Amino acid sequence: MSSNLKYSKTHEWVDFIAPNRVRIGLSDYAQESMGDLVFVTLPEVGQEVSVGDVIGDVESVKAVSDLYSPVSGVVVAVNEDLEDQPELINEEPYSAWLFEIDQVTDQVELLDQAAYEAFCEEEG
Amino acid sequence: MQLSFEKSVAGRRTYMLPAPDVPKYELPAELRRTLELPLPEMGEPDINRHYSALERRSFGVNDGPYPLGSCTMKYNPIVNDQLASLPGFTQIHPLQEIDTVQGCLQALVEAEKFLAAVTGMDRMTFQPAAGAHGEFTALLMVKAYHEDRGDSERTQIIVPDSAHGTNPASAAMAGFETVNIPSNEAGGVDLEGLKKVLGPKTAGLMLTNPNTLGIFDPNIEEITALVHEAGGLNYYDGANLNAVMGVARPGDMGFDLVHLNLHKTFSTPHGGGGPGSGPVGCKAFLAKYLPNDMPIARKGEDGEDVYDLEVPEKTIGRVRSFYGNFLVTLKAYAYALRLGKAGIREAALTAVLNANYMAEGLKDYYDISVPGPYMHEFVLTIEPLRQEYGITAMDIAKAIQEKRIHPPTMYFPLNVKEALMVEPTETESRETLDMMIEALREIRSRVDSDPESLRQAPRTTVIGRPDETTAARNPILRYTEPEAE
Numbered sequence: 001m002s003s004n005l006k007y008s009k010t011h012e013w014v015d016f017i018a019p020n021r022v023r024i025g026l027s028d029y030a031q032e033s034m035g036d037l038v039f040v041t042l043p044e045v046g047q048e049v050s051v052g053d054v055i056g057d058v059e060s061v062k063a064v065s066d067l068y069s070p071v072s073g074v075v076v077a078v079n080e081d082l083e084d085q086p087e088l089i090n091e092e093p094y095s096a097w098l099f100e101i102d103q104v105t106d107q108v109e110l111l112d113q114a115a116y117e118a119f120c121e122e123e124g
Numbered sequence: 125m126q127l128s129f130e131k132s133v134a135g136r137r138t139y140m141l142p143a144p145d146v147p148k149y150e151l152p153a154e155l156r157r158t159l160e161l162p163l164p165e166m167g168e169p170d171i172n173r174h175y176s177a178l179e180r181r182s183f184g185v186n187d188g189p190y191p192l193g194s195c196t197m198k199y200n201p202i203v204n205d206q207l208a209s210l211p212g213f214t215q216i217h218p219l220q221e222i223d224t225v226q227g228c229l230q231a232l233v234e235a236e237k238f239l240a241a242v243t244g245m246d247r248m249t250f251q252p253a254a255g256a257h258g259e260f261t262a263l264l265m266v267k268a269y270h271e272d273r274g275d276s277e278r279t280q281i282i283v284p285d286s287a288h289g290t291n292p293a294s295a296a297m298a299g300f301e302t303v304n305i306p307s308n309e310a311g312g313v314d315l316e317g318l319k320k321v322l323g324p325k326t327a328g329l330m331l332t333n334p335n336t337l338g339i340f341d342p343n344i345e346e347i348t349a350l351v352h353e354a355g356g357l358n359y360y361d362g363a364n365l366n367a368v369m370g371v372a373r374p375g376d377m378g379f380d381l382v383h384l385n386l387h388k389t390f391s392t393p394h395g396g397g398g399p400g401s402g403p404v405g406c407k408a409f410l411a412k413y414l415p416n417d418m419p420i421a422r423k424g425e426d427g428e429d430v431y432d433l434e435v436p437e438k439t440i441g442r443v444r445s446f447y448g449n450f451l452v453t454l455k456a457y458a459y460a461l462r463l464g465k466a467g468i469r470e471a472a473l474t475a476v477l478n479a480n481y482m483a484e485g486l487k488d489y490y491d492i493s494v495p496g497p498y499m500h501e502f503v504l505t506i507e508p509l510r511q512e513y514g515i516t517a518m519d520i521a522k523a524i525q526e527k528r529i530h531p532p533t534m535y536f537p538l539n540v541k542e543a544l545m546v547e548p549t550e551t552e553s554r555e556t557l558d559m560m561i562e563a564l565r566e567i568r569s570r571v572d573s574d575p576e577s578l579r580q581a582p583r584t585t586v587i588g589r590p591d592e593t594t595a596a597r598n599p600i601l602r603y604t605e606p607e608a609e
Contacts, residue, residue: 036592061596063538086597
């Protein structure tokens, strides 16, 4: 878990790679509780998204979970490698980013690492 | 075990055709296959042994109890199949003249009347081929209703978090946006959560009642009234109707549309034995949107009933060819007729009694998600055992297989951790229920004393724990001949 990252309560990690641009992935806690991932549906590049929008999903052998956008903005990149290799998320959740959003205007309440760990513990 | 393709011997046949007694006709070259069909070639004894071997490796309701929650795997009486196999029902064509299939149309009209009465609806179509298809059909009707009234802003379907996964999927297929609402602590719909999302965009609510936790929502009338006040329609997912049929009717709870799973509640074969059937019932004000055609009865010149087909005024069109899975409707109708009004009610009461009997027998051994009493099913949570011993719902389900019992539904509903959803149904005897309770108690005792035996289960089946992850990531869906060396 990198200390630069912020976390949403819906278990996405958010990395501000530029002032208005974020890279988003699935937290280690989320991939661990989902189990082996078998499919990932990602948003489309160019798609405008608002805070809290369902913009994709991840599927494991147990269940399907929605991916929520923790920010408002425009999708500018998606990690296409995941379409063939969803297991990358299980292997290295903090390298296997899902998508990037630019022109960020709004964001959900984001937690720092300690607060997120406490939140997961509570949900536990 | 070898596949039939691997057992194939070129040229082996099970039949000998007589020599043709008509002139041979050659198909034009462009219509002929250029490759041989790669089908297995086997003799009849080998085919029979192949399928018998497959049967021995599988598990069905004829092998033992099948408490697969929310699937209602009740026993299907053979008489239903016998009636549906009568040549008057099977030796017909859907395009033959209507006056030559009056009996079949009569059966459809009467089945509609019976099932509409059970659900408190006014009309019902049998076209949808399965539950999810029924959901989709009903949502198209919801859409047609709002659009017909010029109410085009209603784009949202509300679905509780305990819903079957097909609900949001059907809503998306029908072009709606789904809005999830949380459950309250008792497992019912959270009224405040519902009020928050209701508004001018609400097209409707999809609800399963009793829900997947086996709880009948005590606020059901308030829930449906709130949706109506917001201008939406209420849709009843009939997945769990088995708990209330003959006792309570969706139509009286405030629902406008309902789908049934005949292959669950009305005792027609299920799963691989299908096909299924997901009829959709509606209140009179929605009947004009039903799919075409609708079988109807009218009075003929001599006062006798004459059966005909009718296209509803503002029909959403066809959702399937002809009349759906007609023979499945017949089996369900045969079941309903044999049970009658009193028997339908007794089946529901017994299903509820059986579930509560099992829950009572297990409550000191396992944690149950919410307090009872339950309807037709209840959900065990293995989460405390996972935390303390590292034993998962999967381990328990696998250990049950060693007892010649089909595992319960696993990891569903999603709002219960390490869920095992148990639905014994009304067709299991007290002896069988006791056997299942005893089996689960014995498995529980091994969580402390011999957890390794649970992690290794099942040790008695041909395949123990298939690699589901690889199967999902790299599915092999067709046979390809090995490359010649």
